[in-house]
Protein backbone atom coordinates (compact mmCIF):
# COMPACT_ATOMS: atom_id res chain seq x y z
CA UNK A 594 0.00 0.00 0.00
CA UNK A 595 1.32 3.45 -0.95
CA UNK A 596 -0.83 6.37 0.17
CA UNK A 597 -0.37 9.80 -1.40
CA UNK A 598 -1.73 13.05 0.04
CA UNK A 599 -2.20 16.21 -2.05
CA UNK A 600 -1.96 19.58 -0.28
CA UNK A 601 0.38 17.99 2.25
CA UNK A 602 1.84 21.41 3.08
CA UNK A 603 -1.60 22.76 4.03
CA UNK A 604 -3.19 22.77 7.45
CA UNK A 605 -5.35 19.68 6.84
CA UNK A 606 -2.76 17.79 4.79
CA UNK A 607 -0.09 18.10 7.47
CA UNK A 608 -2.52 16.72 10.06
CA UNK A 609 -3.47 13.85 7.72
CA UNK A 610 0.19 12.82 7.46
CA UNK A 611 0.42 12.97 11.29
CA UNK A 612 -2.71 10.80 11.56
CA UNK A 613 -1.46 8.32 8.94
CA UNK A 614 1.68 7.80 11.05
CA UNK A 615 -0.60 6.16 13.64
CA UNK A 616 -1.70 3.53 11.08
CA UNK A 617 1.25 2.89 8.73
CA UNK A 618 4.96 3.47 8.43
CA UNK A 619 5.60 6.88 6.87
CA UNK A 620 7.73 5.32 4.13
CA UNK A 621 4.38 4.16 2.72
CA UNK A 622 3.19 7.76 2.54
CA UNK A 623 3.85 10.16 -0.33
CA UNK A 624 3.57 13.85 0.58
CA UNK A 625 2.59 15.65 -2.64
CA UNK A 626 3.55 19.32 -2.62
CA UNK A 627 3.62 22.12 -5.16
CA UNK A 628 6.82 23.29 -3.44
CA UNK A 629 8.64 20.22 -2.05
CA UNK A 630 10.80 22.40 0.20
CA UNK A 631 7.69 23.29 2.16
CA UNK A 632 7.18 19.56 2.83
CA UNK A 633 10.81 18.93 3.84
CA UNK A 634 9.79 18.33 7.47
CA UNK A 635 7.57 15.46 6.30
CA UNK A 636 10.51 14.02 4.38
CA UNK A 637 12.64 14.19 7.53
CA UNK A 638 9.99 12.10 9.29
CA UNK A 639 10.21 9.40 6.60
CA UNK A 640 7.54 10.32 4.08
CA UNK A 641 8.44 10.41 0.39
CA UNK A 642 8.11 13.99 -0.87
CA UNK A 643 7.19 14.51 -4.53
CA UNK A 644 6.52 17.64 -6.55
CA UNK A 645 2.86 17.95 -7.48
CA UNK A 646 1.48 21.21 -8.88
CA UNK A 647 -2.15 21.00 -10.02
CA UNK A 648 -1.38 23.71 -12.59
CA UNK A 649 1.23 21.50 -14.31
CA UNK A 650 -1.05 18.65 -15.45
CA UNK A 651 1.67 17.14 -17.67
CA UNK A 652 3.81 16.37 -14.58
CA UNK A 653 1.18 14.85 -12.30
CA UNK A 654 1.12 11.23 -13.52
CA UNK A 655 4.83 10.65 -12.85
CA UNK A 656 4.36 11.50 -9.17
CA UNK A 657 1.58 8.91 -8.84
CA UNK A 658 3.28 5.93 -10.54
CA UNK A 659 3.15 3.49 -7.57
CA UNK A 660 0.28 5.03 -5.60
CA UNK A 661 -2.54 2.72 -4.50
CA UNK A 662 -4.63 5.23 -2.53
CA UNK A 663 -4.72 8.96 -3.22
CA UNK A 664 -6.21 11.58 -0.90
CA UNK A 665 -7.24 14.52 -3.05
CA UNK A 666 -7.62 17.41 -0.62
CA UNK A 667 -9.74 20.00 -2.38
CA UNK A 668 -7.65 22.90 -3.65
CA UNK A 669 -7.97 26.34 -2.10
CA UNK A 670 -7.84 28.02 -5.53
CA UNK A 671 -11.54 28.91 -5.78
CA UNK A 672 -12.42 29.54 -9.43
CA UNK A 673 -9.72 27.22 -10.76
CA UNK A 674 -10.11 24.18 -8.63
CA UNK A 675 -12.51 22.13 -10.73
CA UNK A 676 -9.96 22.16 -13.57
CA UNK A 677 -7.17 21.37 -11.08
CA UNK A 678 -9.14 18.44 -9.64
CA UNK A 679 -9.91 17.21 -13.18
CA UNK A 680 -6.17 17.14 -13.94
CA UNK A 681 -5.46 15.12 -10.79
CA UNK A 682 -8.26 12.62 -11.51
CA UNK A 683 -7.08 12.17 -15.11
CA UNK A 684 -3.49 11.60 -13.96
CA UNK A 685 -4.68 9.07 -11.37
CA UNK A 686 -6.64 7.19 -14.03
CA UNK A 687 -3.71 7.23 -16.44
CA UNK A 688 -1.34 5.76 -13.84
CA UNK A 689 -3.70 3.14 -12.38
CA UNK A 690 -4.19 4.60 -8.92
CA UNK A 691 -6.43 2.13 -7.07
CA UNK A 692 -8.66 4.55 -5.19
CA UNK A 693 -9.20 8.28 -4.72
CA UNK A 694 -10.49 9.71 -1.45
CA UNK A 695 -11.79 13.26 -1.96
CA UNK A 696 -12.57 15.95 0.63
CA UNK A 697 -15.92 17.46 -0.36
CA UNK A 698 -18.38 19.55 1.70
CA UNK A 699 -21.12 18.47 4.10
CA UNK A 700 -24.42 18.07 2.25
CA UNK A 701 -22.92 19.16 -1.10
CA UNK A 702 -25.75 19.13 -3.63
CA UNK A 703 -27.06 21.05 -6.63
CA UNK A 704 -29.59 22.82 -4.41
CA UNK A 705 -27.15 23.87 -1.68
CA UNK A 706 -26.80 27.58 -0.81
CA UNK A 707 -23.24 26.96 0.40
CA UNK A 708 -20.98 28.89 -2.01
CA UNK A 709 -18.37 26.11 -1.93
CA UNK A 710 -20.89 23.42 -2.96
CA UNK A 711 -20.82 23.82 -6.79
CA UNK A 712 -17.08 23.03 -7.10
CA UNK A 713 -17.46 19.98 -4.86
CA UNK A 714 -20.57 18.73 -6.70
CA UNK A 715 -18.72 19.07 -10.01
CA UNK A 716 -15.66 17.23 -8.65
CA UNK A 717 -17.86 14.46 -7.27
CA UNK A 718 -19.33 14.16 -10.81
CA UNK A 719 -15.85 13.96 -12.33
CA UNK A 720 -15.01 11.14 -9.92
CA UNK A 721 -18.23 9.28 -10.73
CA UNK A 722 -17.51 9.61 -14.47
CA UNK A 723 -13.86 8.55 -14.07
CA UNK A 724 -14.73 4.93 -13.34
CA UNK A 725 -12.11 4.99 -10.55
CA UNK A 726 -12.89 3.50 -7.17
CA UNK A 727 -13.48 6.51 -4.92
CA UNK A 728 -14.68 7.63 -1.49
CA UNK A 729 -16.23 11.02 -0.80
CA UNK A 730 -15.56 12.63 2.58
CA UNK A 731 -18.14 15.41 2.83
CA UNK A 732 -16.40 17.45 5.52
CA UNK A 733 -18.43 19.83 7.65
CA UNK A 734 -17.12 23.15 8.88
CA UNK A 735 -13.78 23.43 10.66
CA UNK A 736 -14.10 24.99 14.13
CA UNK A 737 -10.93 26.88 13.18
CA UNK A 738 -13.06 28.93 10.74
CA UNK A 739 -14.23 30.84 13.82
CA UNK A 740 -10.80 31.68 15.29
CA UNK A 741 -11.06 35.22 13.89
CA UNK A 742 -14.10 35.70 16.16
CA UNK A 743 -11.73 35.61 19.16
CA UNK A 744 -10.37 39.00 18.12
CA UNK A 745 -13.87 40.30 17.27
CA UNK A 746 -15.05 39.27 20.73
CA UNK A 747 -12.14 41.03 22.41
CA UNK A 748 -12.23 44.18 20.29
CA UNK A 749 -15.96 44.70 19.64
CA UNK A 750 -17.72 42.34 22.07
CA UNK A 751 -19.87 41.18 19.17
CA UNK A 752 -20.40 38.31 16.76
CA UNK A 753 -22.24 39.58 13.68
CA UNK A 754 -24.23 37.00 11.73
CA UNK A 755 -27.04 36.70 9.22
CA UNK A 756 -27.41 32.98 9.97
CA UNK A 757 -30.38 33.56 12.29
CA UNK A 758 -31.01 30.56 14.52
CA UNK A 759 -29.06 28.24 12.19
CA UNK A 760 -26.53 25.92 13.82
CA UNK A 761 -23.04 24.70 12.93
CA UNK A 762 -21.86 21.16 13.71
CA UNK A 763 -18.18 22.02 13.43
CA UNK A 764 -15.20 19.87 14.37
CA UNK A 765 -11.48 20.44 14.67
CA UNK A 766 -9.35 19.98 11.52
CA UNK A 767 -7.48 17.22 13.35
CA UNK A 768 -10.77 15.28 13.65
CA UNK A 769 -11.32 15.41 9.87
CA UNK A 770 -7.65 14.47 9.34
CA UNK A 771 -8.03 11.42 11.61
CA UNK A 772 -11.13 10.40 9.64
CA UNK A 773 -9.27 10.70 6.32
CA UNK A 774 -6.43 8.55 7.68
CA UNK A 775 -8.91 5.95 8.93
CA UNK A 776 -10.59 5.72 5.51
CA UNK A 777 -7.29 5.68 3.59
CA UNK A 778 -6.15 2.68 5.62
CA UNK A 779 -9.52 0.83 5.40
CA UNK A 780 -9.96 -1.13 2.17
CA UNK A 781 -13.76 -1.41 2.43
CA UNK A 782 -14.96 2.09 3.17
CA UNK A 783 -18.42 3.46 2.36
CA UNK A 784 -18.78 5.44 -0.88
CA UNK A 785 -19.85 8.66 0.89
CA UNK A 786 -19.37 9.93 4.45
CA UNK A 787 -21.19 13.01 5.77
CA UNK A 788 -18.74 14.18 8.45
CA UNK A 789 -19.57 16.71 11.15
CA UNK A 790 -19.04 17.50 14.81
CA UNK A 791 -21.07 15.75 17.51
CA UNK A 792 -22.63 19.03 18.69
CA UNK A 793 -24.40 21.68 16.63
CA UNK A 794 -23.99 25.11 18.21
CA UNK A 795 -26.03 28.28 17.77
CA UNK A 796 -24.38 31.70 17.41
CA UNK A 797 -25.56 32.48 20.96
CA UNK A 798 -23.54 29.46 22.10
CA UNK A 799 -20.59 30.64 20.00
CA UNK A 800 -20.71 34.03 21.74
CA UNK A 801 -20.89 32.37 25.17
CA UNK A 802 -17.91 30.18 24.33
CA UNK A 803 -15.93 33.18 23.04
CA UNK A 804 -16.76 35.05 26.27
CA UNK A 805 -15.64 32.10 28.40
CA UNK A 806 -12.39 31.72 26.48
CA UNK A 807 -11.40 35.40 26.15
CA UNK A 808 -12.95 36.87 29.31
CA UNK A 809 -14.68 39.45 27.06
CA UNK A 810 -18.44 39.95 27.17
CA UNK A 811 -19.38 38.95 23.64
CA UNK A 812 -22.94 39.11 22.31
CA UNK A 813 -24.53 38.09 19.04
CA UNK A 814 -25.74 40.83 16.69
CA UNK A 815 -28.30 39.29 14.35
CA UNK A 816 -28.52 41.20 11.05
CA UNK A 817 -30.28 40.70 7.72
CA UNK A 818 -28.17 39.55 4.74
CA UNK A 819 -28.16 43.13 3.37
CA UNK A 820 -27.11 44.60 6.72
CA UNK A 821 -24.42 41.92 6.90
CA UNK A 822 -23.13 42.93 3.44
CA UNK A 823 -22.99 46.58 4.53
CA UNK A 824 -21.13 45.76 7.77
CA UNK A 825 -18.58 43.69 5.86
CA UNK A 826 -18.20 46.45 3.24
CA UNK A 827 -17.46 48.95 6.02
CA UNK A 828 -14.89 46.51 7.40
CA UNK A 829 -13.15 46.72 4.01
CA UNK A 830 -13.86 43.24 2.61
CA UNK A 831 -13.84 42.88 -1.18
CA UNK A 832 -17.22 42.15 -2.83
CA UNK A 833 -16.41 38.51 -3.63
CA UNK A 834 -15.48 37.81 -0.01
CA UNK A 835 -18.65 39.57 1.19
CA UNK A 836 -20.86 37.36 -1.00
CA UNK A 837 -18.93 34.31 0.23
CA UNK A 838 -19.47 35.12 3.92
CA UNK A 839 -23.14 36.06 3.47
CA UNK A 840 -23.68 32.94 1.33
CA UNK A 841 -22.26 30.73 4.05
CA UNK A 842 -24.54 32.30 6.65
CA UNK A 843 -27.52 31.73 4.29
CA UNK A 844 -26.53 28.05 4.10
CA UNK A 845 -26.24 27.90 7.89
CA UNK A 846 -29.63 29.61 8.27
CA UNK A 847 -31.13 26.87 6.09
CA UNK A 848 -29.58 24.17 8.29
CA UNK A 849 -27.00 22.97 5.76
CA UNK A 850 -24.06 22.95 8.19
CA UNK A 851 -25.90 21.84 11.32
CA UNK A 852 -26.41 18.11 10.69
CA UNK A 853 -24.95 15.94 13.46
CA UNK A 854 -24.51 12.71 11.54
CA UNK A 855 -22.29 10.88 14.06
CA UNK A 856 -20.20 9.56 11.15
CA UNK A 857 -17.08 11.52 12.11
CA UNK A 858 -16.89 10.27 15.71
CA UNK A 859 -17.70 6.74 14.50
CA UNK A 860 -14.78 6.83 12.06
CA UNK A 861 -12.26 8.23 14.53
CA UNK A 862 -13.44 6.11 17.47
CA UNK A 863 -13.81 9.04 19.88
CA UNK A 864 -16.03 12.11 20.31
CA UNK A 865 -15.20 15.07 18.08
CA UNK A 866 -13.32 18.01 19.61
CA UNK A 867 -15.73 20.51 21.21
CA UNK A 868 -15.71 24.07 19.81
CA UNK A 869 -14.59 25.33 23.23
CA UNK A 870 -11.41 23.24 23.13
CA UNK A 871 -10.39 24.48 19.67
CA UNK A 872 -10.98 28.13 20.61
CA UNK A 873 -9.26 27.75 24.01
CA UNK A 874 -6.21 26.06 22.48
CA UNK A 875 -5.86 28.94 20.00
CA UNK A 876 -6.35 31.54 22.74
CA UNK A 877 -3.62 29.95 24.82
CA UNK A 878 -1.34 30.01 21.76
Ligand SMILES: NC(=O)c1ccc[n+]([C@@H]2O[C@H](COP(=O)([O-])OP(=O)(O)OC[C@H]3O[C@@H](n4cnc5c(N)ncnc54)[C@H](OP(=O)(O)O)[C@@H]3O)[C@@H](O)[C@H]2O)c1
Pocket residue numbers: 599600601602603604605606626627628631645646647648666667668669670677696732733734735738
Ligand atom coordinates in the same frame (compact mmCIF):
# COMPACT_ATOMS: atom_id res chain seq x y z
N1 LIG B 1 -14.48 22.54 5.77
C1 LIG B 1 -14.02 23.75 6.01
O1 LIG B 1 -14.39 24.43 6.96
C2 LIG B 1 -12.97 24.33 5.10
C3 LIG B 1 -12.42 25.58 5.38
C4 LIG B 1 -11.43 26.08 4.55
C5 LIG B 1 -11.03 25.34 3.45
N2 LIG B 1 -11.59 24.13 3.19
C6 LIG B 1 -11.18 23.29 2.04
O2 LIG B 1 -10.34 22.27 2.57
C7 LIG B 1 -9.06 22.30 1.91
C8 LIG B 1 -7.96 21.96 2.90
O3 LIG B 1 -8.03 22.89 3.96
P1 LIG B 1 -6.70 23.50 4.56
O4 LIG B 1 -7.12 24.25 5.76
O5 LIG B 1 -5.65 22.47 4.65
O6 LIG B 1 -6.27 24.54 3.41
P2 LIG B 1 -4.82 25.18 3.18
O7 LIG B 1 -4.04 25.20 4.46
O8 LIG B 1 -5.06 26.46 2.47
O9 LIG B 1 -4.09 24.14 2.20
C9 LIG B 1 -4.35 24.10 0.83
C10 LIG B 1 -3.31 23.21 0.20
O10 LIG B 1 -3.54 23.20 -1.23
C11 LIG B 1 -2.27 23.33 -1.85
N3 LIG B 1 -2.36 23.88 -3.19
C12 LIG B 1 -2.92 25.05 -3.57
N4 LIG B 1 -2.74 25.24 -4.90
C13 LIG B 1 -2.03 24.16 -5.35
C14 LIG B 1 -1.52 23.79 -6.61
N5 LIG B 1 -1.67 24.57 -7.71
N6 LIG B 1 -0.88 22.60 -6.73
C15 LIG B 1 -0.71 21.81 -5.63
N7 LIG B 1 -1.13 22.12 -4.39
C16 LIG B 1 -1.79 23.30 -4.26
C17 LIG B 1 -1.51 24.27 -0.95
O11 LIG B 1 -0.13 24.23 -1.25
P3 LIG B 1 0.88 25.42 -0.82
O12 LIG B 1 1.36 25.07 0.58
O13 LIG B 1 1.98 25.32 -1.83
O14 LIG B 1 0.13 26.70 -0.88
C18 LIG B 1 -1.86 23.68 0.41
O15 LIG B 1 -1.05 22.57 0.68
C19 LIG B 1 -8.95 23.72 1.34
O16 LIG B 1 -8.09 23.74 0.23
C20 LIG B 1 -10.40 24.01 0.97
O17 LIG B 1 -10.73 23.41 -0.28
C21 LIG B 1 -12.54 23.60 4.00
